[in-house]
Amino acid sequence: xxxxxxxxLHDLRSKCSSLKSAAELYKDCSPAEKKExxxxxxxxxxxxxxxxxxxxxx
Amino acid sequence: MEKLNILVLDDDRLAQKIxxxxxxxxxTDTAGDLKTVLKKIETGRYDIGFFDLMLGxxxxxxxxxxxxxxxxxxxxxxxxxxxxxxxxxxxxxELGARDFxxxxxxxxxxxxxxxxxxAGRKAAAAADIFTSAFITQDPETRAMxxxxxxxxxxxxxxxxxxxxxxxxxxxxxxxxxHSGRPGAFVSINCSAYTEDLLEAELFGYRKGAFTGAAxxxxxxxxxxxxxxxxxxxxxxxxxNMQMKLLKAIEERIFHPLGSDKPERSDFRIISxxxxxxxxxxxxxxxxxxxxQRVHGYTINLxxxxxxxxxxxxxxxxxxxxxRRLSFTREAKAFMESYAWPGNVRExxxxxxxxxxxxxxxxxxxxxxxxxxxxxAAAGGQEPRAGDDGLYRYALEHGLEAALAKVSDEMIxxxxxxxxxxxxxxxxxxxxxxxxxxxxxxxxxLDTKGDKK
Numbered sequence: 001x002x003x004x005x006x007x008x009l010h011d012l013r014s015k016c017s018s019l020k021s022a023a024e025l026y027k028d029c030s031p032a033e034k035k036e037x038x039x040x041x042x043x044x045x046x047x048x049x050x051x052x053x054x055x056x057x058x
Numbered sequence: 059m060e061k062l063n064i065l066v067l068d069d070d071r072l073a074q075k076i077x078x079x080x081x082x083x084x085x086t087d088t089a090g091d092l093k094t095v096l097k098k099i100e101t102g103r104y105d106i107g108f109f110d111l112m113l114g115x116x117x118x119x120x121x122x123x124x125x126x127x128x129x130x131x132x133x134x135x136x137x138x139x140x141x142x143x144x145x146x147x148x149x150x151x152e153l154g155a156r157d158f159x160x161x162x163x164x165x166x167x168x169x170x171x172x173x174x175x176x177a178g179r180k181a182a183a184a185a186d187i188f189t190s191a192f193i194t195q196d197p198e199t200r201a202m203x204x205x206x207x208x209x210x211x212x213x214x215x216x217x218x219x220x221x222x223x224x225x226x227x228x229x230x231x232x233x234x235x236h237s238g239r240p241g242a243f244v245s246i247n248c249s250a251y252t253e254d255l256l257e258a259e260l261f262g263y264r265k266g267a268f269t270g271a272a273x274x275x276x277x278x279x280x281x282x283x284x285x286x287x288x289x290x291x292x293x294x295x296x297x298n299m300q301m302k303l304l305k306a307i308e309e310r311i312f313h314p315l316g317s318d319k320p321e322r323s324d325f326r327i328i329s330x331x332x333x334x335x336x337x338x339x340x341x342x343x344x345x346x347x348x349x350q351r352v353h354g355y356t357i358n359l360x361x362x363x364x365x366x367x368x369x370x371x372x373x374x375x376x377x378x379x380x381r382r383l384s385f386t387r388e389a390k391a392f393m394e395s396y397a398w399p400g401n402v403r404e405x406x407x408x409x410x411x412x413x414x415x416x417x418x419x420x421x422x423x424x425x426x427x428x429x430x431x432x433x434a435a436a437g438g439q440e441p442r443a444g445d446d447g448l449y450r451y452a453l454e455h456g457l458e459a460a461l462a463k464v465s466d467e468m469i470x471x472x473x474x475x476x477x478x479x480x481x482x483x484x485x486x487x488x489x490x491x492x493x494x495x496x497x498x499x500x501x502x503l504d505t506k507g508d509k510k
Contacts, residue, residue, distance in 0.1 A: 011115045014140035017161035018072040024165070025079055033079075040072040 005058055012051045019044050061085060062172070063103055067095045067124050068110040068138070069117075073161070077108060077138075080168045092120045099127045106134045106175055108168075109155075111146060119146055122153055129154020134175050176238060177211045191232050192225060193375045196365040203229065206357050210236035215352045218330040220359030223403030226330040227290060229357065233328060234286040241285025241325070244278045249294040256299055258315055261306070267316025277314060279306060282325035292352065293331040293338045297345060304348045327352050362401045366394040372402060376409040383412055388422040396429055469497045 022041050029037055062084045066077045074088045087102065089095035091113055099107075107128045111121035125135045137150045140161040147158055157174065159167040188194055192203060206216060210233045218226045227245060234243040251259055258268070262277025278287060289295075295303065306312040307327060311320045329352045331338070338344035362368065370390075377383060385393070398404055411428050412420055452460035468487060476482045484494055 007112075007115055010112060010140060014070060014073070014110075014112075014161055017140050018070055018076060020162060021076045021164045022072055025076060029079075037075065040075055044070070044072045 005055065008051050008055055008058075012048065012055070015044050015048050015051070019048070060176075062105040062175075063087070065089070065095070065098060065102065065104040065107040065128070065133070067108065067113070067121060069113040070110070073110070076164055077168070080164050092123060095124045096127055099124065099131060099133070104128070104131075104133050106136065106171075108136050108138045111137060111139050111150065119149075122146075122150060125150055125155050126153040134178075136171055173211050173238070177208055177236075187232060189371075190375075192229055193368065193372050194365065195367050195371055196360065199360060199365060202357050203232075206233060206355060207236055209355050210234075211238050213326055214354035215327040215329070217335070217353040217356045218328065218359060219334070219356060220330075220332070221361045221401055222332055223401030224359040224361060225402050226359060227288065229359070230286070230288040230290075230328045230330065234288075234326075237286060237326065239285050239326060241283050242281060243286050243288065244282040244325075245288040245290060246278050247290040249291040253296045253299050256295065257302065260303065261312050261314050262321070263315035264317045267314075271316070274314075277312075277321075279312060279323045279325060280314075280321055283323040285325060287325040287327055289327065289329040289352070291331060292329040293333050293335065293344055297342075300345045300348045304345065304351060307348075307351050329353075362398040362405060363396070369393055369405065372405055373409050376406055377413055381413050381418060383409070384419050385425070386419070386421045389420050389425040392422055392425050392429075465493075466497055466500065469494065 019041060022037055022044075026034065026037055026041075064081050064084050064086045066074060066081075066086060066088045067090075068074050068077065068088070069090045071090065074090065078086050078088060087098060087104070089098055095109075098104075107124070109121045109124050109128070111119045113120050121137075125137070128135050134157075135150075135155045137147065137155045137158040138161060139147075139158070150158070157171055159171065187203070187207075188200055194200060194203075206229075209216060216230075216233060218229055220226055230245070231243055246256075246259060248256060254268075258271075258275075258277070260277050260279055262275050262280060263271050265271060265274045289303075302312075306323075310324060311322050313320055335344055335349055335353065339346050339349055373383065400407070408428050412424070448460055448464070469483060469489070472483045472486055473480070476486070480494055483489070484491065
């Protein structure tokens with residue numbers, strides 16, 4: 001595995017862990033927090049998609 | 059738990075948000091890059107720092123620099139990472155990191171780290187305990203209690219051994235205070251109740267469950283919900299009661315007397331006994347499975363006669379808000395060589411008597427007057443495993459020879475006390491004929507005498 005791929009995988013694991021933890025916390029959030037969390041989760045999901053695209057090209 | 063100041067370094071905003079939510083009970087500050095975090099470390103005051111190591115896909119573990127800076131300022135540094143090589147983790151520890159957790163499952167990971175941090179802080183504050191709540195200058199006792207305090211915030215059961223009056227209940231209470239458990243400290247002396255009464259006390263009962271049960275009553279197990287149940291003199295409990303208690307400990311569910319409705323209680327067990335639990339098991343007085351459930355960490359409190367250096371500080375503590383006492387050199391020497399069969403409790407009583415009756419300066423006669431009738435200086439002279447003399451003997455001749463020496467002395471002493479009646483010695487000490495006769499032969503005593 002190249003160093004580039006290794007860093008991408010590290011980033012992927014990190015983002016996926018955050019997304020999973022956020023999903024677990026989501027149900028206990030206030031409506032305002034839910035809105036903020038969803039925005040952050042969407043952003044994380046978009047970054048995950050980006051990383052996956054980079055991985056498939058490498 | 060006290061409110062802590064916590065710093066979180068993570069370039070991922072979602073991760074920052076998660077940590078802020080997990081640490082909602084504390085003051086949490088966040089940073090997403092090295093420059094910001096270094097500035098915050100320099101200007102702020104933090105108890106704990108959670109540090110991600112890779113700050114962005116192109117970053118080369120710059121979080122390590124933040125750890126070095128934070129550790130230098132005394133911040134408890136925790137590495138938070140999704141995957142890093144052992145080399146990087148080792149480097150983080152070298153720079154001052156104290157803990158590590160892999161990203162994910164934040165709820166239990168963060169709670170676990172906060173618990174460890176609190177335990178470390180409490181252990182560091184243990185020195186205060188030894189001058190206020192559990193007075194001792196004895197290094198061995200201090201080390202044992204300090205170690206036990208590390209386990210206070212866990213669910214590990216703790217067993218406290220030691221003679222009566224050595225402070226077992228006080229210590230159990232201190233351990234509860236340091237446990238962080240929100241429930242109550244509930245204490246029960248198992249020797250004070252008959253089997254039926256103990257069952258009613260522990261499990262509670264419903265109205266009409268037995269003659270005299272005019273009202274329903276909550277048991278100690280339920281009172282100790284989310285707290286600590288201290289079972290003093292657990293070795294006196296009947297085997298039947300031990301079995302019932304074991305079931306309640308294992309399942310955390312029990313039925314009050316006269317009730318079909320099960321009750322649930324999340325209690326932590328601290329137990330105490332005057333006797334050696336292994337001996338109780340060997341004698342069939344204690345169930346091995348119950349022992350296994352209650353003895354996670356064991357503390358052995360020494361009798362006061364084996365820590366005479368504690369006498370003066372304890373007396374000072376007892377008289378801290380009243381009349382101070384001073385002692386002549388002879389009185390001090392007498393007190394230090396006295397057996398103190400009632401241990402700290404007896405010393406407290408002695409101090410109270412002197413405080414209310416004497417003229418403040420206590421001489422030998424005055425001290426003897428209040429301690430007469432006790433076997434002065436006897437308890438301190440008996441061979442004990444912790445004795446320096448016996449210990450040195452073991453170092454010189456080996457443990458087996460030291461244990462044989464103890465065995466010989468016990469048998470010789472008992473024979474002497476029994477007027478040489480060997481069958482009585484075999485019964486008293488629960489030893490075989492073979493051991494008795496081999497000892498008699500070794501000691502050059504008559505093996506063919508007519509005393510049975």
